[in-house]
Amino acid sequence: MEVKNLFANLSQVKGSEEFLTLFENANVKIERIVSHSSPSPAGFWYDQDDDEWVIVVRGTAILEFANGEQVELHEGDYLTIARHAKHRVASTSEETIWLAVHVR
Amino acid sequence: MEVKNLFANLSQVKGSEEFLTLFENANVKIERIVSHSSPSPAGFWYDQDDDEWVIVVRGTAILEFANGEQVELHEGDYLTIARHAKHRVASTSEETIWLAVHVR
Numbered sequence: 001m002e003v004k005n006l007f008a009n010l011s012q013v014k015g016s017e018e019f020l021t022l023f024e025n026a027n028v029k030i031e032r033i034v035s036h037s038s039p040s041p042a043g044f045w046y047d048q049d050d051d052e053w054v055i056v057v058r059g060t061a062i063l064e065f066a067n068g069e070q071v072e073l074h075e076g077d078y079l080t081i082a083r084h085a086k087h088r089v090a091s092t093s094e095e096t097i098w099l100a101v102h103v104r
Numbered sequence: 105m106e107v108k109n110l111f112a113n114l115s116q117v118k119g120s121e122e123f124l125t126l127f128e129n130a131n132v133k134i135e136r137i138v139s140h141s142s143p144s145p146a147g148f149w150y151d152q153d154d155d156e157w158v159i160v161v162r163g164t165a166i167l168e169f170a171n172g173e174q175v176e177l178h179e180g181d182y183l184t185i186a187r188h189a190k191h192r193v194a195s196t197s198e199e200t201i202w203l204a205v206h207v208r
Contacts, residue, residue: 001167001173003182007179022182023207027207073107078109101134103127
């Protein structure tokens, strides 16, 4: 039985956002996202075909939605981002670790 | 946008195991499991139709598999339990918080 750790091999590059797939099949992709003070580029919006359930495991972040709503997230906060709900990362702490479950 | 917190409303009943569904659709169920020093009953085995990806968010636990293998899990450790891989919780710390993604 193979056990891995979510906090292993964290990159340390300030301003970067790093994606690592932890599980994937036809219906679901689970990924770790590590953000280092890394907002999405200005004017960029995620517009995804899948629903995304996401939780902040470490750090803080602010998500911004195309309707102008901003959501401040702390450790343990989770939400579901419906498919095609346009959103971007407005800001993150120095090291924010997310767990995202993309559901087809 | 509705935000909830994984650490809200934790029950405190020693010896209990508590399940809370965080997201569910036809393909996926995401749940929080809170274990309080709560091994599975002796001789009981989980035998699930779905693959389960599981991570320990807080605390520690030991999983036992029907082939005799024991796996010790610490904070951040994750693994995939294949469907019908019979397993049980051999032991947990006083408060172990799991995040489980059941994938159809």
